[in-house]
Amino acid sequence: xxxxxxxxxxxxxxxxxxxxxxxxxxxxxxxxxxxxxxxxxxxxxxxxxxxxxxxxxxxxxxxxxxxxxxxxxxxxxxxxxxxxxxxxxxxxxxxxxxxxxxxxxxxxxxxxxxxxxxxxxxxxxxxxxxxxxxxxxxxxxxxxxxxxxxxxxxxxxxxxxxxxxxxxxxxxxxxxxxxxxxxxxxxxxxxxxxxxxxxxxxxxxxxxxxxxxxxx
Amino acid sequence: xxxxxxxxxxxxxxxxxxxxxxxxxxxxxxxxxxxxxxxxxxxxxxxxxxxxxxxxxxxxxxxxxxxxxxxxxxxxxxxxxxxxxxxxxxxxxxxxxxxxxxxxxxxxxxxxxxxxxxxxxxxxxxxxxxxxxxxxxxxxxxxxxxxxxxxxxxxxxxxxxxxxxxxxxxxxxxxxxxxxxxxxxxxxxxxxxxxxxxxxxxxxxxxxxxxxxxxxxxxxxxxxxxxxxxxxxxxxxxxxxxxxxx
Numbered sequence: 190x191x192x193x194x195x196x197x198x199x200x201x202x203x204x205x206x207x208x209x210x211x212x213x214x215x216x217x218x219x220x221x222x223x224x225x226x227x228x229x230x231x232x233x234x235x236x237x238x239x240x241x242x243x244x245x246x247x248x249x250x251x252x253x254x255x256x257x258x259x260x261x262x263x264x265x266x267x268x269x270x271x272x273x274x275x276x277x278x279x280x281x282x283x284x285x286x287x288x289x290x291x292x293x294x295x296x297x298x299x300x301x302x303x304x305x306x307x308x309x310x311x312x313x314x315x316x317x318x319x320x321x322x323x324x325x326x327x328x329x330x331x332x333x334x335x336x337x338x339x340x341x342x343x344x345x346x347x348x349x350x351x352x353x354x355x356x357x358x359x360x361x362x363x364x365x366x367x368x369x370x371x372x373x374x375x376x377x378x379x380x381x382x383x384x385x386x387x388x389x390x391x392x393x394x395x396x397x398x399x400x401x402x403x404x405x
Numbered sequence: 406x407x408x409x410x411x412x413x414x415x416x417x418x419x420x421x422x423x424x425x426x427x428x429x430x431x432x433x434x435x436x437x438x439x440x441x442x443x444x445x446x447x448x449x450x451x452x453x454x455x456x457x458x459x460x461x462x463x464x465x466x467x468x469x470x471x472x473x474x475x476x477x478x479x480x481x482x483x484x485x486x487x488x489x490x491x492x493x494x495x496x497x498x499x500x501x502x503x504x505x506x507x508x509x510x511x512x513x514x515x516x517x518x519x520x521x522x523x524x525x526x527x528x529x530x531x532x533x534x535x536x537x538x539x540x541x542x543x544x545x546x547x548x549x550x551x552x553x554x555x556x557x558x559x560x561x562x563x564x565x566x567x568x569x570x571x572x573x574x575x576x577x578x579x580x581x582x583x584x585x586x587x588x589x590x591x592x593x594x595x596x597x598x599x600x601x602x603x604x605x606x607x608x609x610x611x612x613x614x615x616x617x618x619x620x621x622x623x624x625x626x627x628x629x630x631x632x633x634x635x636x637x638x639x640x641x642x643x644x645x646x647x648x649x650x651x
Contacts, residue, residue, distance in 0.1 A: 351645055354638075374635030378627035395616075396609030402638075403594070404645040405605045 201249065202364055203303045206293065208246020209259060210310065213286060215240075216263055217278055224271045227320055228279055232313035239306060255356035262353055265345040272329055276342040279321045280383065281376075287314035288375035289367070298365050318379070322387055332388035339384075340397050347401035373402075421479075423599035424535070427524075428474045429482035430489055430593060434521070435467035435545075437490050441497055441513040448506040455555070462548050469541035477535045489589045493517070496581050507563065508578045514556025515618045516582040520590055521549050523611035524597070531601045553618070560622045568623035575619060576632070583636040587611070588650035591640050612637055 199207065214237045221229040250256045266277035290310035293299050299307070325331075329338045354369035361367040377398060384394045416424075442460035446453040474481055493512075500509040525546040532539035564571035590611055594604025612633055619629040643650050 351642055354642060370635045370638035371631075373638050374631035374633075377634040378630035381630055382627060392610060392613045395613040396603075396606040399609035399612060399637075399641065400603075400605030402641050402645070403591075403605050403608065 199300060199302065202360060203300055204243075204246060204249045205253065205255070205360060206303065207240065207243055207306070208249045209255065210286075210289075210306075211240045211243070211246055212259065212263060213282060214310075216267065217282070220267070220274045220278055224269070224274045225279060225324065227324060228317055230313065230316050230320070232309070232316045236306075236309050236313045239309060253356065254359050255353065258349060258352035258356055261349045262346065265349045272338055273342045275321070275324055275328060276339055277346050279317060279324065280339075281343055281346055281380070283314045283317040283321065284376050284379045284383075285372070287311055287318060287379070288372050290314060291375075292367050292372070293365065296365050296367075318383070322383055325387060333390075335387055336384075336389045336393060336397070339389075339394075340401075344401045347398070348404055351402065351404070416478075419599050422482075423596035424479050425482045426485045426596050427593060427600065428470060428479050429484075429486040430589070431521075431524075432467045432470045432474070432481045433483060433486035433490060434517070435463050435470065437494060437497075438513060438517060438521075439463035439467070440494075441509065441517070444497065444501045445506060445509055445513070448501070448504055448509070452559075459552050459555075462552070466541070466545040466548070469545065470538075473535065473537045473541055476537055479535070489592060492585045492588075496585060500578075507560075507574055510556055510559065511575060511578045512582045514553055514560075515615060516579070516586045518549050518553045518556070519611050519615040519618065520586050522546060522553070523590075523607050523614055524593075524602075525549065527597070527602050527607050527610060534601065557618065557621050564622060571622055572624065575622075575624075579632070579636055583615075583633075584640070584650075587637050587640045591644040591650045594644065608637075608641075 214233070218229060218233060218237050221227075221233070250259070266273070266282060268274055268277070287310075290307040292307075294304050294307035294311050296304065296307075325335060329335050350373075354373075357367065357369045357372065377395075380398070381391060381394060385391055439460040442456045442463060446456035446460065449456070471481065496512060497509065500512065525542050528542055529539060529546070532542055560571065564574075587608075590604075590608050594608060597604040597607055616626075616629045616633045619632065620626055624632065640650050
């Protein structure tokens with residue numbers, strides 16, 4: 190915790206980023222605690238403790254382009270079902286989070302507190318990335334069985350991502366150079382690598398991703 | 406394979422319109438491909454005989470598809486094809502004017518062929534609906550793969566130990582090329598669905614096929630995926646909102 194300098198005077202864009210991350214990570218901790226305790230790692234707990242040092246950020250989010258799509262995305266992964274949490278939160282959102290954290294942790298336009306927060310976040314999501322494949326394999330399976338589960342559980346999440354994209358571009362592209370298209374490129378690259386390791390047919394997985402993102 | 410054929414008069418109107426647009430694009434797209442290989446032959450005399458052979462093969466594909474269309478009561482929609490292909494032709498002319506052989510070979514050998522391969526592959530399982538199409542599309546698919554095989558070998562050798570240079574070239578060419586051909590993929594998606602194929606699957610197959618081609622010339626897998634998905638995302642998002650992709 191002491192590696193973080195004062196985060197009380199963040200600019201509006203960064204305060205918004207912290208508010209978004211707070212929501213993502215609070216939901217992750219809540220769902221992992223109930224359904225997938227293996228993902229409630231010390232790294233994740235440290236990250237959430239840090240995010241909690243700031244107010245929740247409702248006022249930063251209110252009325253922004255991100256407010257409604259973020260709420261929809263959170264709804265799409267909120268579940269009492271282990272498979273949905275493991276796939277939606279543990280696989281997809283952790284990889285999306287890791288891509289965001291990596292981008293901001295090395296971003297010269299971001300403040301030092303944000304860069305340090307994001308370095309911790311990248312470590313926490315990176316840790317999850319190492320744990321999730323084995324959990325998917327043991328709890329759901331591999332290959333075609335796992336692909337079917339991913340197609341069922343992740344489709345709502347992917348469909349809700351598009352609306353979030355506009356907000357991300359509007360809020361973060363000019364100042365931080367973070368674009369939704371680049372972010373999705375990062376996420377897809379990691380997802381495909383994980384899925385290949387789990388015996389999923391690459392073409393079928395890419396076709397699913399494309400289909401879900403096209404809204405079909 | 407060609408055992409079940411729907412007579413043109415009995416084909417539902419949305420399917421009839423869709424297959425006319427798709428066949429139009431396939432036929433006139435093959436003609437454009439033939440033109441591109443001829444332009445490439447002009448730019449590199451060493452490869453001219455082979456590239457002219459490729460051009461003849463592409464022209465043959467167009468002729469086969471036209472015959473198969475006519476015998477199935479399908480009138481290829483030239484206006485639709487021209488509208489889709491004009492942007493490509495403009496890019497091709499620009500690369501040719503600059504005598505940029507490598508840019509042109511990426512546009513044709515990677516981007517255009519990726520669209521053709523993804524859609525022809527996906528067409529074969531439903532080709533029995535249109536008498537005589539299975540054989541010609543299967544043969545065209547085999548020949549497109551043969552062309553791509555040569556293009557990959559050329560680029561691997563040309564950029565052997567110069568992957569960064571290839572990357573710079575690919576990024577430059579892809580921005581326009583994917584916008585154009587990927588845009589066409591999105592624009593035909595609904596027509597593919599109407600004839601019983603999956604537009605989304607074809608789009609995914611094109612992205613995956615193109616990513617693999619970049620990998621064969623030296624991109625790391627994750628790097629290639631990131632690059633291709635990053636370029637397709639704006640097109641995918643436009644499609645989702647019902648906006649024109651070009």
